[in-house]
Amino acid sequence: MSNHQYVVIVGCGQTGSRLANRLSVMGHSVVVIDQRRDAFAALGAEFSGFCLEGDGTDKACLDQAKISQADLVVAVTREDTVNMMVAQVTRHLWHIPRVVARVFHPALAAFCRKLGLETICPADTAADAVLRLAGLDGGPAGVGDGR
């Protein structure tokens, strides 16, 4: 992402705020949406984007975030289903070119990928990282998701 990007981040928790700070420092335009106003306290002084208090699944809220202009939407609220809904709405109804959903539950994450959405599952990511560190990478993915 060397060129300038317009990024909408839904959820200003640990991941959302860190991502917002870093994108902002890189010079990208960032809008962060969260239902709780105090969540924005996690944004650092280096953050120069916009904060929007609201529900990321709500059409009016997405409109206000000028979602139609977004190059990238990242759904990282604490609720898996909210992230999956935001991702589907922005990908399929607003036709945003890149949409990423974080899904904690591995079985749901597998389903999210099946829906054709770019999915990050922290448990899978961590397991992959451990295997890589141990020099055991290349093992089958999705085995530990209980299916």
Next chain:
Amino acid sequence: MNILITGGGKPLQFLCRRFLAKSCRVTIVDQDPEECGRLSRQLRATVVLGDGTNPLILDEAGVREADVVLAATPHDADNLIICQLATRCFSVPHVVAVVNDPENETTFRDLGVNAFSATRVIAGLIEQRTAFQEITNLIPLGEGRVIVTELRLRDDMPAVYRSLSELDLPPDVLVACLVREGRAMIPRGGTELLPGDQVMVISLPENHGPALRAITGERNEWDRA
């Protein structure tokens, strides 16, 4: 018929009773232990304590055998994912979401999930029922795309002592049946309407108001608002 419902609460309890009375097998999945206890004491339903958005819980609750899945939790995002899981992972033939935010009705449909908003249905019924005094019954069919209205004719209405063909009815409206002195009849163009007749009118929602206005002469309070 096997019905799997996610969510709890009073309205759902009444809904379950109805399904059970029609000898459906009902399974309820709810996250709240207290609500699950209540439901299992009061209903002849299988109650599963767990998160309905978890595919493993759905599987355990027997979703593969379900003919119908009804997602009616208080969280619309959960309802969306439950419906999608039921359809795509478990091949459930009939899947419906009850959305909390009426705006999500179209969002869900655009994403391929059958949804209706109880709020919108109730608001619509109240509007239609209170708009005209003489309506005795009103049934939306085909997900509200067709409305059957039953009303009783008074002698001060413009439609009485006139034949059906003389009525100034808008298009897509049918006076399908009338009950006169306890006898049902299918009217024809030449049938004269009389005071006391109970008429069954079938209409599209957009012509519901104009049709009733043409028959009763009443003005719809809601149209003016």
